[in-house]
Amino acid sequence: MRKINSRSFMILLMTLAFFAGLTYHTVNLVLHASQWVAEPTNSHLTDVDGLEFAGKIFDRNGVVLAQSIDKQRVYNDDEEIRRACLHIVGDNSVNIATAVQTVYRSELTKYNFTFGLGLPDILKKGNNMTLTIDTRLQRAALRALGDYKGAMLFYNYKTGEILCMVSTPTYDPQDVPEDIETNELYDGAYLNRALSASYPPGSTFKLVTAAAALKEVPGIENSTYDCHGADYVGDKQVTCYEANGIVDIKEALAQSCNIFFAKLAVALGKDKMTSYAEQMGFNSRWSFDGITTSSSRYDVTQADENELGWSGVGQYTVLETPVNMAIISAAIANGGTPVMPYFISTIDGKQKNKTTLGNRMMEKDIADKLYEMMDYTVYSNYGKSYVSEKLDVCAKTGTAEVSSDGLAHAWVTGFCKDEDCPIAFAAVVEYGNYAYSVAIPMVRQVLDTAADIYKKY
Numbered sequence: 109m110r111k112i113n114s115r116s117f118m119i120l121l122m123t124l125a126f127f128a129g130l131t132y133h134t135v136n137l138v139l140h141a142s143q144w145v146a147e148p149t150n151s152h153l154t155d156v157d158g159l160e161f162a163g164k165i166f167d168r169n170g171v172v173l174a175q176s177i178d179k180q181r182v183y184n185d186d187e188e189i190r191r192a193c194l195h196i197v198g199d200n201s202v203n204i205a206t207a208v209q210t211v212y213r214s215e216l217t218k219y220n221f222t223f224g225l226g227l228p229d230i231l232k233k234g235n236n237m238t239l240t241i242d243t244r245l246q247r248a249a250l251r252a253l254g255d256y257k258g259a260m261l262f263y264n265y266k267t268g269e270i271l272c273m274v275s276t277p278t279y280d281p282q283d284v285p286e287d288i289e290t291n292e293l294y295d296g297a298y299l300n301r302a303l304s305a306s307y308p309p310g311s312t313f314k315l316v317t318a319a320a321a322l323k324e325v326p327g328i329e330n331s332t333y334d335c336h337g338a339d340y341v342g343d344k345q346v347t348c349y350e351a352n353g354i355v356d357i358k359e360a361l362a363q364s365c366n367i368f369f370a371k372l373a374v375a376l377g378k379d380k381m382t383s384y385a386e387q388m389g390f391n392s393r394w395s396f397d398g399i400t401t402s403s404s405r406y407d408v409t410q411a412d413e414n415e416l417g418w419s420g421v422g423q424y425t426v427l428e429t430p431v432n433m434a435i436i437s438a439a440i441a442n443g444g445t446p447v448m449p450y451f452i453s454t455i456d457g458k459q460k461n462k463t464t465l466g467n468r469m470m471e472k473d474i475a476d477k478l479y480e481m482m483d484y485t486v487y488s489n490y491g492k493s494y495v496s497e498k499l500d501v502c503a504k505t506g507t508a509e510v511s512s513d514g515l516a517h518a519w520v521t522g523f524c525k526d527e528d529c530p531i532a533f534a535a536v537v538e539y540g541n542y543a544y545s546v547a548i549p550m551v552r553q554v555l556d557t558a559a560d561i562y563k564k565y
């Protein structure tokens with residue numbers, strides 16, 4: 109009797125375990141099947157990894173970026189367009205984590221839960237997808253970046269549509285290089301640097317310090333400083349590229365006086381600097397179109413006074429993503445509140461996004477002052493026609509030193525004042541060294557192309 113009881117108990121236990129396991133796997137299947145099917149380890153997939161019947165992907169003008177013909181994935185017939193759009197469209201694999209062919213593979217392939225991959229071919233037609241990017245700007249940006257590694261992002265700060273987003277190094281998705289994993293030319297080629305890489309922002313970060321100072325430092329607009337090119341901040345010196353002479357905050361931004369902004373960061377203190385940086389997107393990630401960007405970083409908890417000073421000019425340990433930089437410029441152009449960027453227009457003919465406001469980054473009067481200061485920076489320091497012959501651009505550059513032998517990343521961010529070209533942008537050129545002579549001309553090529561397309565004369 110005792111033996112039977114213990115056997116029944118064992119059977120009961122095993123039955124319970126069986127149903128628990130069954131429930132667990134069923135729930136998992138329902139929740140994750142559409143992701144599993146796109147896993148590269150799925151042996152049921154062919155060399156086109158489940159894209160045999162995937163829908164077409166178009167740019168904003170109906171240019172076909174990718175389509176499936178005879179069970180093969182075929183990309184745009186122009187290699188330059190294929191390379192320029194790689195990080196948004198993706199390739200046959202799912203290596204590019206933020207590309208639409210990775211994130212939206214089940215929508216593109218119209219994965220069917222009941223039939224799995226066993227749906228008859230005739231029913232397998234996938235959903236089409238339209239993106240907001242313009243291949244003409246993509247091409248211009250790819251050519252502008254040339255052999256440099258870096259990223260450029262341009263978006264409409266009124267609607268949120270990303271018109272152009274290019275990351276280099278890139279490769280041809282139609283003919284993936286065999287040595288992609290070993291050749292250093294392709295280092296980080298799977299990464300969309302506009303969204304997933306962060307760099308020391310250098311002087312572009314002065315916009316954050318200026319926003320905090322304009323709000324928090326009494327009499328800041330009437331304060332001046334006589335810059336001799338080097339001065340103590342804490343127990344060590346902060347240096348400028350040259351002696352800037354007597355500068356107020358507007359002139360200090362235009363001439364990019366490090367000492368002026370380093371002293372402001374110290375006057376503001378760690379808490380206020382951190383609070384304003386966080387309001388402007390640091391220490392958190394952006395999410396849109398099913399992707400999450402890398403985080404920009406501002407952490408001065410361990411900084412001494414000199415380091416706090418350097419943090420105010422975007423050095424020390426400060427890191428920023430190009431997308432965050434573009435969103436800050438969009439906020440300044442928009443009276444303090446950014447419109448959130450996105451790059452998917454429609455899936456299966458249905459509108460995927462609508463114009464969405466992000467959290468306010470600064471009060472309107474502060475945004476308006478920064479707007480005017482960035483306008484003056486271009487007017488007095490770079491030259492309006494040097495930045496664009498065709499558009500009225502407000503901007504700020506940054507050259508962020510990243511090694512002791514003086515190598516630096518070159519940044520430029522800003523926005524166009526033109527009503528018919530409301531574009532905010534950020535560009536970073538790895539080891540570009542010179543923001544003025546390297547980064548600005550790259551941005552100009554894209555902006556002038558945008559003017560040719562969108563400007564109403």
Ligand SMILES: [Zn+2]
Nearest residue numbers: 335348352365
């Ligand atoms: Zn200076």
